[in-house]
Amino acid sequence: xxxxxxxxxxxxxxxxxxxxxxxxxxxxxxxxxxxxxxxxxxxxxxxxxxxxxxxxxxxxxxxxxxxxxxxxxxxxxxxxxxxxxxxxxxxxxxxxxxxxxxxxxxxxxxxxxxxxxxxxxxxxxxxxxxxxxxxxxxxxxxxxxxxxxxxxxxxxxxxxxxxxxxxxxxxxxxxxxxxxxxxxxxxxxxxxxxxxxxxxxxxxxxxxxxxxxxxxxxxxx
Numbered sequence: 240x241x242x243x244x245x246x247x248x249x250x251x252x253x254x255x256x257x258x259x260x261x262x263x264x265x266x267x268x269x270x271x272x273x274x275x276x277x278x279x280x281x282x283x284x285x286x287x288x289x290x291x292x293x294x295x296x297x298x299x300x301x302x303x304x305x306x307x308x309x310x311x312x313x314x315x316x317x318x319x320x321x322x323x324x325x326x327x328x329x330x331x332x333x334x335x336x337x338x339x340x341x342x343x344x345x346x347x348x349x350x351x352x353x354x355x356x357x358x359x360x361x362x363x364x365x366x367x368x369x370x371x372x373x374x375x376x377x378x379x380x381x382x383x384x385x386x387x388x389x390x391x392x393x394x395x396x397x398x399x400x401x402x403x404x405x406x407x408x409x410x411x412x413x414x415x416x417x418x419x420x421x422x423x424x425x426x427x428x429x430x431x432x433x434x435x436x437x438x439x440x441x442x443x444x445x446x447x448x449x450x451x452x453x454x455x456x457x458x459x460x
Contacts, residue, residue: 248268273400273418275298301342337365338362392414
């Protein structure tokens, strides 16, 4: 975050980043920052750093996990998540909360009715909790196809993000925006390379890995 601040980047939430793509003269260096799954450490560790630099970010949340009705099956011991009280209190400040399905299942493995419910119900729950319109959606593990994109559009979302690396430009599909993941193994040299357009080719077997990791049925709490 210090690198972004010192480099003169404009760092905003995902919805604002999409709006800037529509602007006649958008700022030259814009980063739409996001976190997935509403882990508690986003509030405890990331939020103070965002506030220090005046940055904003989107947090995509699976509503069933926050409710406690499901847990993430790919963890032996899932990390703690924010509570609804946390989310309601923080929404609209440095953090802006958007939808990430109900149970974080791989949508490609579901029939159309179940996939549609996952997409629409997470939006409805968030809107009821936050008292505002929810505009953005994150495909779990970035896995989606034409059917999932269509269901997201039918549910009324204006923006959706994948996990496919790349830069977003004015003609990028707003329901299939690119995202560049910052990995635990990245060094500071990797970060500016990603910002500058490097590392945008998907890693071999990355899609298969995501399907295998995020395919399990979530555990019912």
